[in-house]
Structure formats: C-alpha cells, structure tokens
Amino acid sequence: MKTIVIGAGLGGLLSAARLSQAGYQVEVFERLPLTGGRFTNINFRGFQLSTGALHMLPHGPAGPLAQFLKEVKADVIIVRADRPTIRLPLKKHHPDYRHGFKDIAFSEFTKPLSHKDRLKIALLVVSTRKNRPTGSSLQTWIRTQFKDEWLVKFADSFCGWSLSLKSDKVRVEEIFEIIESMYRFGGPGVPIGGCKAVIDALEAVIFANGGRIHTRAEVSQILVENGRATGVVVGNETYRADLVISNLGHAATACLCSEALKEKIYADYIRMLKTLQPSAGIKICLAADEPLIGYSGVLLTPYAKRVNGINEVTHVDPKLAPPGKHLTMSHQYVAPENVKSLENEIDSGLNDLKEIFPGRKYEVLLIQSYHDNWPVNRAASGTDPGNETPISNLYVVGDGAKGKGGIEVEGVALGVAAAMKKIIG
Numbered sequence: 001m002k003t004i005v006i007g008a009g010l011g012g013l014l015s016a017a018r019l020s021q022a023g024y025q026v027e028v029f030e031r032l033p034l035t036g037g038r039f040t041n042i043n044f045r046g047f048q049l050s051t052g053a054l055h056m057l058p059h060g061p062a063g064p065l066a067q068f069l070k071e072v073k074a075d076v077i078i079v080r081a082d083r084p085t086i087r088l089p090l091k092k093h094h095p096d097y098r099h100g101f102k103d104i105a106f107s108e109f110t111k112p113l114s115h116k117d118r119l120k121i122a123l124l125v126v127s128t129r130k131n132r133p134t135g136s137s138l139q140t141w142i143r144t145q146f147k148d149e150w151l152v153k154f155a156d157s158f159c160g161w162s163l164s165l166k167s168d169k170v171r172v173e174e175i176f177e178i179i180e181s182m183y184r185f186g187g188p189g190v191p192i193g194g195c196k197a198v199i200d201a202l203e204a205v206i207f208a209n210g211g212r213i214h215t216r217a218e219v220s221q222i223l224v225e226n227g228r229a230t231g232v233v234v235g236n237e238t239y240r241a242d243l244v245i246s247n248l249g250h251a252a253t254a255c256l257c258s259e260a261l262k263e264k265i266y267a268d269y270i271r272m273l274k275t276l277q278p279s280a281g282i283k284i285c286l287a288a289d290e291p292l293i294g295y296s297g298v299l300l301t302p303y304a305k306r307v308n309g310i311n312e313v314t315h316v317d318p319k320l321a322p323p324g325k326h327l328t329m330s331h332q333y334v335a336p337e338n339v340k341s342l343e344n345e346i347d348s349g350l351n352d353l354k355e356i357f358p359g360r361k362y363e364v365l366l367i368q369s370y371h372d373n374w375p376v377n378r379a380a381s382g383t384d385p386g387n388e389t390p391i392s393n394l395y396v397v398g399d400g401a402k403g404k405g406g407i408e409v410e411g412v413a414l415g416v417a418a419a420m421k422k423i424i425g
Contacts, residue, residue, distance in 0.1 A: 007247030059189070090102060132173055162178070162407045224257050
C-alpha cells in the first residue's frame with residue numbers, strides 16, 4: 001500500500017519507520033528544511049541544543065519509545081539517568097529559595113508532610129492502584145484528601161515539567177495512568193547523541209526499507225473522495241495514496257481537508273476540535289564550566305515562581321556540549337492567559353534560575369517558547385481524541401494524539417503504536 005506521512009516530527013517518523021518495515025511504500029513530506037520537528041538538535045557553538053524536547057526520554061531504556069525503537073530496529077543507545085530530586089527551601093515559613101535550600105529524592109516527596117498524611121498517602125497508593133479516582137482535576141482531588149498545600153506545589157511542579165500544565169488542568173485519571181507507567185517502566189534516560197540520534201536512526205530505517213523523505217515540501221491539501229483520504233497536494237503536484245498519516249494534530253489536519261469536512265455528518269467532530277487546548281511552555285538553555293546540578297536526573301523546583309524543573313544531560317553524554325562544558329536546561333509551564341506576555345514569563349524564569357543557582361556562573365545560550373502553532377502539545381495531555389478521524393484511511397499521530405498515561409514522547413510512541421495496530425494489525 002502507498003502511504004503518505006505529513007510531517008517528519010517524531011510521530012511521523014515513528015509511523016513511517018514501522019510502516020516501511022511492514023512493506024508499505026512510504027513517502028514523508030516535511031515543510032521545514034530539517035526533520036525532527038521539536039525533537040532534534042541544532043549545533044550552536046558546539047552545544048547540541050534541542051528544538052523542543054530536553055534530550056530525555058521520560059521512561060528511559062524500558063519505556064514505550066525505547067521499545068518502539070527496538071521493534072523497528074532503530075539503532076539508539078539510551079542510558080538511564082540518575083533518580084530525580086526535589087529542591088525544598090530550608091525555612092518552611094519562607095517558601096522560596098533565597099534563604100537556602102536542600103534537595104531530596106523524588107521518592108521522598110512525602111517528607112514535608114505530617115506522619116498522619118504520610119500514612120494516608122501510603123494507604124491511598126495501595127487502594128488507588130485498583131480503584132482509581134476519576135471525574136476531577138488532580139488539584140481538586142488532592143485538596144479533597146489533604147490540607148497541606150505542599151502536595152499541590154509538588155503536583156504543579158511535576159505536571160509543569162512533564163506535561164506543561166498545572167495540576168488543576170490535568171485529569172486525575174490521567175495522572176494515575178502516568179504513575180502506573182512510572183512503576184512499570186522506571187525513570188528517565190538520555191539518548192546518546194540527544195534527540196537527533198533518535199531522528200537519524202528512524203530515518204536510517206525508513207531509507208533502508210525504501211522509504212522517501214522530502215523536506216521543504218509543504219502539504220497544502222489532503223484529497224478526500226467519498227469520505228476516504230486518497231492523497232495530498234504538495235506545491236503543484238498531486239500524490240495519490242491508499243493511506244494518509246498526519247503528524248500535525250487533529251485541528252491542523254482538519255484544515256487540510258476542510259472542504260470535505262463541511263458536510264453535516266462531520267459537525268460533531270468539528271465542534272470537538274474547537275475544544276482542544278494546546279499546552280505552552282518556555283525552555284531556557286544554560287552553559288556552565290562547572291555542573292549546576294551535578295547529576296543527570298531531573299531536579300523539580302516546586303517553590304520557584306515559574307520554573308518547574310531542570311536537567312543536566314551532559315553527565316550522561318558529555319558530547320552534547322563542548323569539552324569541559326555542561327548543558328543545563330530548565331522548563332516552565334505558561335498559562336494560556338500569559339502567552340501574550342511571554343517577555344514577563346521569561347524574565348520570571350530567569351529570576352528563578354538566579355535563586356535556584358545562587359552565586360553560580362552560567363551563560364544563557366538560548367530561550368525558546370512553545371505556543372500557538374508551535375506548542376509543547378497540540379492537545380493537552382489526557383484530552384486528545386485519539387488517532388482516528390471521521391475520514392477513512394486518515395490517521396493522526398504525534399503530540400496531538402498520544403496514548404493514555406504517556407509523558408510527552410512516551411505518549412507519542414504509545415499513540416503511534418495504537419495507530420499501527422489499527423492499520424497493520
């Protein structure tokens with residue numbers, strides 16, 4: 001079968017690799033001059049700066065993405081990072097880092113709580129693995145169970161780092177799916193060579209199986225005949241296909257076949273698309289001669305005003321920076337109402353970093369913002385409508401169609417795996 005993939009981001013290339021391996025004739029069209037989308041590297045003064053993701057797979061060498069890469073025989077080495085930590089202020093009555101701080105292990109997140117609340121959490125962990133809570137946001141659920149605001153701060157930091165959302169914007173059932181994945185697959189890992197190593201390995205699989213990838217080739221229309229996707233238009237050329245897979249998210253994909261979707265039978269789908277909310281974030285890349293964190297695991301910062309977490313991947317792969325240098329990256333959630341005031345959000349993030357690393361010497365290499373048509377996720381985690389569309393043989397993959405309980409790229413891999421199961425069986 002002839003298959004066209006729109007977009008050479010991670011979801012598109014995972015799909016193309018799997019289908020080419022299964023004997024499909026695959027052709028990928030990417031509007032940018034490079035592949036990988038928000039999951040590749042740009043070399044800047046010897047630093048391998050990522051275009052989006054933070055050179056880290058949330059579940060490392062055992063997670064859904066690593067498993068998918070292994071299945072398609074993509075040659076990527078993934079090294080498990082150190083265990084994540086949490087930075088707490090030394091003075092309980094001064095909830096910031098200006099009066100000193102200490103770091104505790106992620107597994108000790110209950111340490112600031114009373115003995116009674118610690119016991120309650122232990123009991124909840126046992127009971128909720130079988131009977132998971134539903135029907136509210138994570139923040140609402142926490143506040144019905146506990147009075148201590150620490151857990152809300154911790155949840156906001158974790159959700160901000162991993163999902164680019166606050167805990168009041170994440171469904172509690174989605175978080176419990178994520179927790180289950182953490183138990184099953186473990187913590188994060190770093191691909192040697194960074195994000196681009198994954199992209200290069202997937203391209204190698206596609207080319208080895210006869211697939212083609214076109215860059216600077218923007219799809220302007222998805223052809224639909226009798227309710228079925230039959231190809232695409234690129235420039236002045238028409239390319240016919242038996243199957244079309246879009247890595248653009250549901251809303252952007254619908255725009256490419258808008259004429260077909262004007263029919264009344266698609267009205268409910270169009271209304272649903274209008275409810276989807278992308279998530280926004282800011283990443284700040286730092287260079288330093290000495291380690292700022294000192295280990296490869298994620299550092300969560302629940303008492304910072306904006307920054308949710310930080311990682312330092314050069315402890316696993318020193319080649320992501322020039323010799324003797326370290327690459328440290330922070331990430332912060334941006335609320336929808338603050339997207340129009342990104343300069344203020346960036347300033348707040350920079351001020352946070354001064355408090356998190358007091359007296360330390362570092363250089364700001366790059367500040368990246370992700371919003372609107374270039375968001376962190378095209379649909380907030382736990383709210384996307386899956387991979388299928390009302391158009392036959394048209395599927396959506398990527399960060400707008402992730403699998404349940406999948407953090408970022410792990411969710412992308414879960415979503416692609418679900419789509420491939422429907423297509424290939």
